Amino acid sequence: MDELLEYLGSAAPGPVQRHQLAGIDDPATMRRAGRVLADLPAGSDLRPADVAVLATCTVGPFEPLLRASLVATGIRPTLTIGEYGTFELSLAAGNLPGADPDVAVCLLDDGFFLRGDWSAVDPAALASQLDGRLGELRELVLAGLRHTSATLVLHTVPMPAALRDTVISQQARARLGSAWYGLNAALLDLADEDSRITVVDLAGELADLPVRARDERLYRYADLPYTDGALLALARQVARVVQARSGLSRKVLAVDLDNTLWGGVLGEVGMTGVQLGGLYPGNCYAELQRTVRRLREQGVILVLASKNDTAAVDEALAGHPEMVLRQEAFAVRAVNWSPKADNLRAAASTLNLAADSFVFLDDSPFERGHVAAELPGVAVVAADGDPAHVVGSLLRRGLFDVPRLTETDVKRPELYRSRALRTDFATGFGSTEDYLGALELRVVARPVTAFDVGRVAQLSARTNQFNLTGVRYDEAAVTAMSTDPAHLVASFTVTDRFGDEGIVGAAWIQRRGQVWWVLNMVLSCRVFGRGVEFAMADWIMRRAQGAGAAAVVGRYVPSTRNGVADGFWEKAGFTPSGEDGTFTVVPGTVPSCRPTWINTDEGSDGHD
């Protein structure tokens, strides 16, 4: 571990070091790592995020623990800690710590809700007090949101044992417990009031961890109610929120079969001999399969990565009566004797996704080590040891977390299966244009509505390749721009003969007098190679022309990942303006750049 800390002190952590950091459960080590990371060297692919912390108690060790947890998830945090005792004032005045944080964490403790004395013979009065303080917190949070576009992260609060046990009537104690659970339920419900509020369940998390929640000495001495272990649990939950908000969620789960999705080696024991369903340990594998199926239901794309005979695997997937995941659950099935790293690389290419979108679950340390060495961006999860723990291992880092599910998320596994079918369909055409023409591509463009905001913000956060300027707009920004007459935010939906891809593109445009400035344009890698980006540019130019614009200006800001978009504006008919990567066109003066094989439809307008 000292080696890791030494590394962190000298260079920005890469995927390998971040994976090691994510696996550290010792709060003291994470605290040290957080201190070292305060001077994080420049470089690496960490995603920057400004995070503010305001607290009803002393922040103390939460700062280094949060920093280390954020870096472990791929974030380069700039942390700003609010002054002690300014929690309510900061929110009420909308004066959050830091200039304009992306995320503001509210560290809460029981003292905020329990003001003054209370009577042990009147639990109803205590419940009423909790309710009143919750109402005040709600008002403060909503007031704070009026002055910021930040995401506010709150958490549930564990009930102090001393509070519970002071009440000697077991009946009254149950009522008190009910009131406290009601407080936490109401805290969780705050997330429904505004999409910029996220509430993590610290109390629930602590029930599952072997750490004490509180240290009364530190509470009385320094207003530090929580132990380092509890603060690390909270820091990890917050890091999951920032990770998801920053578009770092994983999209693909590549899974092994033998001793992972079922017990035993298929080639040795045959389909009837594998452990799946029934009693332990078969029930563990069945539960893992159900868990994986639930991830798929929520948009996680499944890839099968198994060294096996294809025929035997097909037979088992189709014929085993307890099998939960059948062939059609997998977008890509790589069942062969090739190195798994090669198979994952090929699967990434087929799906047109980067390796850092992948999670790899396998029981073999050799396979995991090989994949980690060859594809360091892949998040590797161990499936060896007691199979009862594998579900927990797969889920505990929140690698697939998203701020909220969009319709496209839910459809994604089917969309990617369609992609595989499309690849099969592609054989037998004389030219690419023949193939694209036969796809019957249709692009529907429209100004975004409240229904599209989540997906468009998600595209902004997640798209790295066709991302022309790298400027990312979160939900608050998309909402604000989509309702502002000086802006136009457009979404682009693609359908073809194999199905509906959903919203795969977006453009943010600012009207500056007679000039339309394309602030950014993004396109999901899922539809690359079909000319959709040119249909988007064509739509923008026609729209600008219809509105009487004298010029449309676009910009390309090169990054390490958006080389695919290099030269886009010129190909679309724009001319370099000679200023900082900008390109200009007078709408109506250049031929349409829309490919002949794409039909563009106008969706119904919002306010535009």
Added chain:
Amino acid sequence: MAMTDPAPVEATVLRVLSDVLKESIGDLRAQPVLATHDWDSMASLEALSQLEDRLAVTLDLRAYHGARTITDLVELIESSANTTRRH
């Protein structure tokens, strides 16, 4: 509970203090008065957390803050090892 061996306790205390105070063990030995280092409340609480965790003791905060030197701290932990248990 068996008597805690003083040598490992001292070694652990020095290691923890060296880490928290960012001072070499040699410098700590040369200047064992805690107040001469950055022994503020946050540093002392971080050291407390690490010491309790690594040495499996629970210290009385009053006595802990009463320790003036590293030797005092080692003696406090040694005596606590036989008289306290983790809460």
